[in-house]
Amino acid sequence: MRVQPISNFLFEKNRAKLTRLLPARSVVILCANDRMPKNGDQYFPYRQDSNFFYLTGLMEPNAVVMICPDHPDYRLREVVFIEKTSEHDRTWTGEKLSVDDAYAISGVKNIRWIEEFDEIIGQIMAHVSTVYLTLGSVDSLRFALNTADFRLYHRLVERYPLHHYQNAQSLLTRLRMIKEKEEIEQIEQAIGITKKAFYEIINVLEPGIHEYELEAAITAEFIRNGVVHHAFEPIVASGRNACVLHYTKNSSVCNDNELVLIDFGAEFNNYCADITRTLPVNGRFSPRQLQVYNAVLELMQRAMQITRKGKSILDIQQEMVPYVEEALINLELLTEEEIKEKEGTESPAYKKYFMHGISHFLGLDVHDVGGKDEILQPGMVITCEPAIYIPEENLGIRLENDLLITDHGVVNLSEAIPILPQEIEALFSQ
Numbered sequence: 001m002r003v004q005p006i007s008n009f010l011f012e013k014n015r016a017k018l019t020r021l022l023p024a025r026s027v028v029i030l031c032a033n034d035r036m037p038k039n040g041d042q043y044f045p046y047r048q049d050s051n052f053f054y055l056t057g058l059m060e061p062n063a064v065v066m067i068c069p070d071h072p073d074y075r076l077r078e079v080v081f082i083e084k085t086s087e088h089d090r091t092w093t094g095e096k097l098s099v100d101d102a103y104a105i106s107g108v109k110n111i112r113w114i115e116e117f118d119e120i121i122g123q124i125m126a127h128v129s130t131v132y133l134t135l136g137s138v139d140s141l142r143f144a145l146n147t148a149d150f151r152l153y154h155r156l157v158e159r160y161p162l163h164h165y166q167n168a169q170s171l172l173t174r175l176r177m178i179k180e181k182e183e184i185e186q187i188e189q190a191i192g193i194t195k196k197a198f199y200e201i202i203n204v205l206e207p208g209i210h211e212y213e214l215e216a217a218i219t220a221e222f223i224r225n226g227v228v229h230h231a232f233e234p235i236v237a238s239g240r241n242a243c244v245l246h247y248t249k250n251s252s253v254c255n256d257n258e259l260v261l262i263d264f265g266a267e268f269n270n271y272c273a274d275i276t277r278t279l280p281v282n283g284r285f286s287p288r289q290l291q292v293y294n295a296v297l298e299l300m301q302r303a304m305q306i307t308r309k310g311k312s313i314l315d316i317q318q319e320m321v322p323y324v325e326e327a328l329i330n331l332e333l334l335t336e337e338e339i340k341e342k343e344g345t346e347s348p349a350y351k352k353y354f355m356h357g358i359s360h361f362l363g364l365d366v367h368d369v370g371g372k373d374e375i376l377q378p379g380m381v382i383t384c385e386p387a388i389y390i391p392e393e394n395l396g397i398r399l400e401n402d403l404l405i406t407d408h409g410v411v412n413l414s415e416a417i418p419i420l421p422q423e424i425e426a427l428f429s430q
């Protein structure tokens with residue numbers, strides 16, 4: 001175990017919450033993610049399906065969880081199926097999860113071998129009329145990949161065509177949006193390790209360094225802290241590269257007098273951090289860089305002030321528009337006339353310099369479940385990421401914090417990662 005696993009109490013709570021949303025005579029069946037083939041006989045590093053993890057805590061492929069709350073045989077109310085270790089596995093890859101471990105991790109008492117699924121499903125289907133499944137979250141991928149959930153759906157429909165099939169995703173989305181205390185702790189851990197990586201960047205950043213060397217510093221620090229995955233491919237974008245929103249080549253040299261935008265985050269027990277900081281390559285902001293940086297920082301402070309329960313992300317985005325416009329006028333990037341001209345159209349003038357949304361949900365997925373029109377409630381975690389991109393000045397500045405919605409405004413979970421320009425310059429001069 002590289003890091004302290006999450007208490008199975010969380011997964012018990014999650015299953016209990018899902019159970020409360022289910023109608024009588026129904027079952028939820030979710031599959032673990034398949035391993036993804038890479039090339040030849042190799043696979044991509046394994047990452048569990050977020051919904052499956054949310055209900056079980058298990059990190060293994062070839063597993064199934066079944067929840068049938070009112071089944072007359074109480075042993076069948078919660079079952080997890082896992083793969084048995086073969087002799088071949090013992091030699092080549094090592095022991096798979098034992099029954100005891102699967103119970104300890106998930107809190108599910110009835111752990112069965114995956115071969116028993118076909119027999120047990122008969123007893124379940126005889127009792128239920130509704131079957132809740134998920135089909136994977138990305139529509140375009142689902143058909144290309146023929147996911148485990150998709151294969152299960154086809155097998156069940158063929159065998160039990162008259163049952164009622166429902167999508168479990170909307171139920172899981174409702175639950176996953178509100179984070180339990182244990183989940184917030186995981187996100188805080190992920191942010192804590194991301195903070196350590198931030199200081200590693202400060203240590204090595206200097207004119208002439210490659211973007212990928214900064215990426216290496218981040219990755220090394222993550223691994224030193226037991227982290228297996230980046231939450232997403234890190235963006236290390238110097239100079240004009242910062243204006244490419246999802247730049248991940250990380251191949252350029254960081255030049256003197258430029259800024260470097262770094263959007264990165266650790267994944268801790270499958271929970272994500274998502275942080276962006278923009279730093280001066282030589283340790284000092286030029287007057288113009290500082291002017292734009294402070295404008296973005298003020299937008300961040302404003303956005304954090306107006307973000308609160310009862311509003312949606314869309315509401316906040318809308319409320320921010322006049323402040324963004326004012327900032328762009330002050331920076332002499334837009335005139336009032338230009339703004340008026342395109343007001344109310346599909347492409348308002350400010351979008352030339354700030355073209356993406358200000359927030360998204362954060363959790364097991366870096367762009368976590370929950371829509372932009374969802375009303376914010378205590379326990380939700382979102383990012384806040386205002387930015388100004390000026391390609392003609394080879395300058396892109398984005399700042400991103402991770403915020404917990406509470407009854408009274410927000411808590412900035414990434415408070416400890418320096419963001420004030422004077423703080424950052426001081427770090428470089430130490």
Ligand SMILES: [Mn+2]
Nearest residue numbers: 274383385400
């Ligand atoms: Mn983000």
